[in-house]
Amino acid sequence: MSALDILIILLRVAFGAFVPLSFVAVLVWMERRGAAFFQDRAGPNRCNVYGIRAGGLIQNLADGIKLIFKEDIVPGHIQHKLYFILAPMLVFITALLCFAVIPFADVLVLGDREYVMQAVPMDVGILWFLAVVGFGVYGIILAGWSSHNKYGVLGGLRAAAQVISYEIPMGLSLVSLLAVYGTVDLSAIAQYQGQLLFGFIPAWGFVLQPLGVIIFIVAAFAETNRTPFDLAEGESEIVAGYHVEYSSMKFALFFMGEYVAMFVSSALIVTLYFGSYQIPWLSTETLVAHARPVVILLMIGLPVIAYFFAGWIKKNNRTHYYRADDPRSRETAIYVSLLWSLVVVLEVILLIYLIFAAGGAADRILVLLLQIGSFLIKTFLMCFVYVWVRWTLPRFRYDQLQKIGWEKMLPLALLNIFITGAIIVSFS
Amino acid sequence: MAEMVKLFVNGQEVEVESGKNLIDALKVVGIEIPHFCYHPALGADGNCRMCLVGIEDGRPPIVPACKTPVQAGMKVLLDAEHIKKIQHDVLEFELINHPIDCPVCDQAGECSLQDYYMKYSLDDSRMRVDQVAKAKRMDFGCGVVHDQERCVLCARCVRFTRQITKTGELGIVNRTDAARVTIFPGRPLNNRYALNIVDLCPVGAMTSQDFRFRQRVWFLKKDASICHGCSRGCNIYIDHHREKYKDDIIYRFRPRTNLLVNGYFICDAGRLSYKEENENRQVTSLIEGRQAPFDETIAAIRQKLDQARKPLILISPDCSLEQMWAVRRVSTLYGASLSGFSDAYVKAGDGDDFLINDDKAANRRGLELLGIKTDRKSFIEALQKTDLFVNFNNDLHFSGVDEEIDALLGTVQSIAVCSHQRDVFKTASIILPIASYSEYGGTIINQDYVLQAFAKAVVKNEAGKDMLEVTRLLGGAVIDARHAWPGIRKSVACLADVDPAAIPAEGIKLQTGEDANVGA
Amino acid sequence: MSIKVRVVERKGRTFLEQLYLVEVVKGMTVTLGHFFRNLLDNSRLYVRHYPEVKPEISPRWRGRHRLTRHEDGSVKCVACFMCQTNCPSNCIMIEAGERFDGRSEKMPVKFDIDLLECIYCGYCVEACPMDAIRMDTGIFSVTSNSRESLLIGLEQLMETPGGFSEVDYHKGGG
Numbered sequence A: 001m002s003a004l005d006i007l008i009i010l011l012r013v014a015f016g017a018f019v020p021l022s023f024v025a026v027l028v029w030m031e032r033r034g035a036a037f038f039q040d041r042a043g044p045n046r047c048n049v050y051g052i053r054a055g056g057l058i059q060n061l062a063d064g065i066k067l068i069f070k071e072d073i074v075p076g077h078i079q080h081k082l083y084f085i086l087a088p089m090l091v092f093i094t095a096l097l098c099f100a101v102i103p104f105a106d107v108l109v110l111g112d113r114e115y116v117m118q119a120v121p122m123d124v125g126i127l128w129f130l131a132v133v134g135f136g137v138y139g140i141i142l143a144g145w146s147s148h149n150k151y152g153v154l155g156g157l158r159a160a161a162q163v164i165s166y167e168i169p170m171g172l173s174l175v176s177l178l179a180v181y182g183t184v185d186l187s188a189i190a191q192y193q194g195q196l197l198f199g200f201i202p203a204w205g206f207v208l209q210p211l212g213v214i215i216f217i218v219a220a221f222a223e224t225n226r227t228p229f230d231l232a233e234g235e236s237e238i239v240a241g242y243h244v245e246y247s248s249m250k251f252a253l254f255f256m257g258e259y260v261a262m263f264v265s266s267a268l269i270v271t272l273y274f275g276s277y278q279i280p281w282l283s284t285e286t287l288v289a290h291a292r293p294v295v296i297l298l299m300i301g302l303p304v305i306a307y308f309f310a311g312w313i314k315k316n317n318r319t320h321y322y323r324a325d326d327p328r329s330r331e332t333a334i335y336v337s338l339l340w341s342l343v344v345v346l347e348v349i350l351l352i353y354l355i356f357a358a359g360g361a362a363d364r365i366l367v368l369l370l371q372i373g374s375f376l377i378k379t380f381l382m383c384f385v386y387v388w389v390r391w392t393l394p395r396f397r398y399d400q401l402q403k404i405g406w407e408k409m410l411p412l413a414l415l416n417i418f419i420t421g422a423i424i425v426s427f428s
Numbered sequence B: 001m002a003e004m005v006k007l008f009v010n011g012q013e014v015e016v017e018s019g020k021n022l023i024d025a026l027k028v029v030g031i032e033i034p035h036f037c038y039h040p041a042l043g044a045d046g047n048c049r050m051c052l053v054g055i056e057d058g059r060p061p062i063v064p065a066c067k068t069p070v071q072a073g074m075k076v077l078l079d080a081e082h083i084k085k086i087q088h089d090v091l092e093f094e095l096i097n098h099p100i101d102c103p104v105c106d107q108a109g110e111c112s113l114q115d116y117y118m119k120y121s122l123d124d125s126r127m128r129v130d131q132v133a134k135a136k137r138m139d140f141g142c143g144v145v146h147d148q149e150r151c152v153l154c155a156r157c158v159r160f161t162r163q164i165t166k167t168g169e170l171g172i173v174n175r176t177d178a179a180r181v182t183i184f185p186g187r188p189l190n191n192r193y194a195l196n197i198v199d200l201c202p203v204g205a206m207t208s209q210d211f212r213f214r215q216r217v218w219f220l221k222k223d224a225s226i227c228h229g230c231s232r233g234c235n236i237y238i239d240h241h242r243e244k245y246k247d248d249i250i251y252r253f254r255p256r257t258n259l260l261v262n263g264y265f266i267c268d269a270g271r272l273s274y275k276e277e278n279e280n281r282q283v284t285s286l287i288e289g290r291q292a293p294f295d296e297t298i299a300a301i302r303q304k305l306d307q308a309r310k311p312l313i314l315i316s317p318d319c320s321l322e323q324m325w326a327v328r329r330v331s332t333l334y335g336a337s338l339s340g341f342s343d344a345y346v347k348a349g350d351g352d353d354f355l356i357n358d359d360k361a362a363n364r365r366g367l368e369l370l371g372i373k374t375d376r377k378s379f380i381e382a383l384q385k386t387d388l389f390v391n392f393n394n395d396l397h398f399s400g401v402d403e404e405i406d407a408l409l410g411t412v413q414s415i416a417v418c419s420h421q422r423d424v425f426k427t428a429s430i431i432l433p434i435a436s437y438s439e440y441g442g443t444i445i446n447q448d449y450v451l452q453a454f455a456k457a458v459v460k461n462e463a464g465k466d467m468l469e470v471t472r473l474l475g476g477a478v479i480d481a482r483h484a485w486p487g488i489r490k491s492v493a494c495l496a497d498v499d500p501a502a503i504p505a506e507g508i509k510l511q512t513g514e515d516a517n518v519g520a
Numbered sequence C: 001m002s003i004k005v006r007v008v009e010r011k012g013r014t015f016l017e018q019l020y021l022v023e024v025v026k027g028m029t030v031t032l033g034h035f036f037r038n039l040l041d042n043s044r045l046y047v048r049h050y051p052e053v054k055p056e057i058s059p060r061w062r063g064r065h066r067l068t069r070h071e072d073g074s075v076k077c078v079a080c081f082m083c084q085t086n087c088p089s090n091c092i093m094i095e096a097g098e099r100f101d102g103r104s105e106k107m108p109v110k111f112d113i114d115l116l117e118c119i120y121c122g123y124c125v126e127a128c129p130m131d132a133i134r135m136d137t138g139i140f141s142v143t144s145n146s147r148e149s150l151l152i153g154l155e156q157l158m159e160t161p162g163g164f165s166e167v168d169y170h171k172g173g174g
């Protein structure tokens, strides 16, 4: 193994571990700001370090510090301390492990070697995901049960029943999808979606499986215990459900676990149905072949985007009431200059690339970065859908939840299999 | 049992005792006739006219109920329109010059005028001329404060000083709207029952300097009890209240009617003795002056009693019968001599022929019946022999220092089980706090051998233990007050068939000694 | 005369509605509209920038209490305990004493309100026969770092001025 091999393995693993973690911060922020804007509120806009609020991100820092320094209580009535402590870890770790099999860029070809861009290159892909995600619910059940608290137990029971009900439609919708792709390897699935259908439609999952994508997304919401399926913590009736007895970092693990799970399932939805890292109409080979024009386009696009962004910042980052010597205009000035310096740095890097490094390996790395960017943007948008749904829909009642699962989604998923099967058979 | 007669009230047949007037007789069956001037202790004066009722087929058709004895077959009208109008008009008349001070009037909440207004009138005043101003906040002496404006001139107070105390300090002077109750110049109220006027006054014209403005009466919890001020055992209400964030304290004592013992009144000293219950209380257990937990103190006392050669136990004559019994049992348990010596509680010549007795001990008869020696000689002998003196709340200094006994006490080790901080207990090496009589229940026997029961009223934040409980912790066999009774019944002949749970409100007159002989 | 009966159509029973999806999408468009409106221009948020921008309080608002005074500055309260009697949370604690200024016989020597227990129901104001206690200070944020300081006494209650003019107070706000 060469040094390059080791470096790339390290990078891959680091990507798999740290991207979900750093996304937690972004997602928490997005949830808060999103919630606020959906409801015509402002969201976190007070926490600051020397007047810099980073659009509310500093709030996360404050929360983190708070959670770390809170007293870590194990209530006296708890009999199985080990399970009680194990539960949040389980939730968190399983959520994180799921991400390991998701490809975030096309296979990197450097010289004669190929590197699969997955934290753990594994060709069982989707099966691994199903296995590990199903394991995560044990964390919740364990937490509910070991809390020795009726609300906790109810929360755990609800979570268990819900996950069982929705794993079936989820699995069935996957069956038809896999029939289309003909593989369980996520890398292969991603590559498959680089093709064009009839020569002009990107062959993304949601085009091939319009019914399947809906079923899968709904089931994924249920699996992650997000609204409208968050009955496990229904605070109005069972306080906070399974994590009612948790505090401090143990609670934080549940909290972060939820966001990691949301991120991972977004990533999976993107991988399966929304073309993974593919940039529409620009397959890897096309990109590698036309690296220069792409870069030039980028160099033109960047300042334009930055211009509008800066305008938006200036418009919105100010105090909306009378305030002498508004400190927020100072803050705005800093943001805008930071933005422009970033643009300049990027332009310089791109220019250097254009002049010195175009062609060869550098092109491949450029495409890799572009694809990672595309993957992250898509995932981010999918996460936004999660937030969007959460702040739009009320929670289902428990009977409704089960009814939808068994009476609507299950038949639909079966129907989907028949239709898919019929089409595949008739075409082959 | 008095003879019963049947009569009709508003057409309804009721059966009442004969020989009473309409107000008293109908009250027993729950029919109220409004009245100001009549009071069973003072008789009917007939001056207020509030009690007018109709008698159908009677001559005259309208009579004052206070002056009308019940008769068989009488047809009394209470709810007829003309009777209601009379009540309404009498009230309007009373209220012409009434200041309606209710917000600042101590009587509000237990004021007849207020109650009747709410029940029979509820009209706005029609007066357009200024009210007659009279004196307010007049000091009548003996802690009685008079407000002439609020007076309804029922003359109860005047009659009290004339008929009951026979001192006659009060009188009504002038006529019509200038009439007022007053004292003779320079001669304020001067008798030992004066504060009863405050209870007698149906309105807030007479208030007590002591209770004035201290609490609104509707906050007070009113529990029946017995005054422990002297051997009369007057029946009282303990009016107490726990203010938020504070302790349960007693605000006043009021007389409770018991024709067998005290009638309708109590003496002023007894009335003010509630202060004793609030103040100077022993609340901490002390061992050699050091604050110690209760359990540790009990253990220390037990140990001392076990080690002592010949302990002497002195018990207070204020204790309940059950407590005395329990202490007696404990004294036998430890082989101690027991005394109820309490000559200090007798203040010769202090008593009178009404309520106040010379003997300030509440339950001396109890000591006597239980056969506990109270004489000085045997006590001093025992004290000379003893090496451990345990004092159960007996204030040997009740009427001053007793040199001889103090000298003897100085030579022995002593333990005090006491409810109050007093001089005599100061020298004790161990002090254990206990409940005082407002905080426990029991029975006592008064001077005239009337056995009366009283119940726990006040619950302190840091409640002292009942003396009974202390004796139990010291190894005594008596678990609670009820548990003492089989033993008491066996050893005291005249209590042989008493059921402590069934003692009537007015008590039981015991057949003892000569009485018993006379009865036999 | 017959009663007019209007039959209201019951929503949510058609197949499309039962499918939820269409309705969900409809709802989500609405919220997305709000999201973008606020994202693009956050001055349009329906928020008040408290604490910098204080809300306008109507004279009928039941804020922190105060004890009113006569023109000569003496307290109007006559310690009648009506407020204490009526207080559902038992948070008024009065001690009365003699008064010799000729206005009344009685006045409070101690008048404590435990603001932590108070539920701001205003019954005390309703009960007062003297118009001596009012909740018109306009103080709506009662905060402190210690419990003790929220047991406010006679001085504090008397020195707080009313937040509104007498006329506005009696009008009850427009």
Ligand code: SF4
Residues within 6 Å of the ligand: B098, B099, B100, B101, B102, B103, B105, B106, B107, B108, B109, B111, B112, B113, B114, B150, B203, B204, B205
């Ligand atoms: S005497 Fe009665 S009616 Fe008169 S002011 Fe006092 S409480 Fe009110």
Ligand code: SF4
Residues within 6 Å of the ligand: B150, B151, B152, B153, B154, B155, B156, B157, B158, B181, B200, B201, B202, B203, B205, B206
């Ligand atoms: S002071 Fe009271 S008891 Fe005396 S006459 Fe007046 S109302 Fe009657």
Ligand code: SF4
Residues within 6 Å of the ligand: C083, C086, C087, C088, C089, C090, C091, C092, C113, C117, C118, C119, C120, C121, C122, C123, C124, C125
């Ligand atoms: S507002 Fe209500 S709760 Fe508060 S002090 Fe007044 S009566 Fe009591």
Ligand code: SF4
Residues within 6 Å of the ligand: C076, C077, C078, C079, C080, C081, C082, C083, C084, C094, C124, C127, C128, C129, C130, C131, C132, C133
């Ligand atoms: S009700 Fe009014 S006058 Fe009476 S005590 Fe309360 S504040 Fe004072």
Ligand code: FES
Residues within 6 Å of the ligand: B034, B035, B036, B037, B038, B044, B045, B046, B047, B048, B049, B050, B051, B052, B064, B065, B066, B067
């Ligand atoms: S009670 Fe009969 S006249 Fe006064």
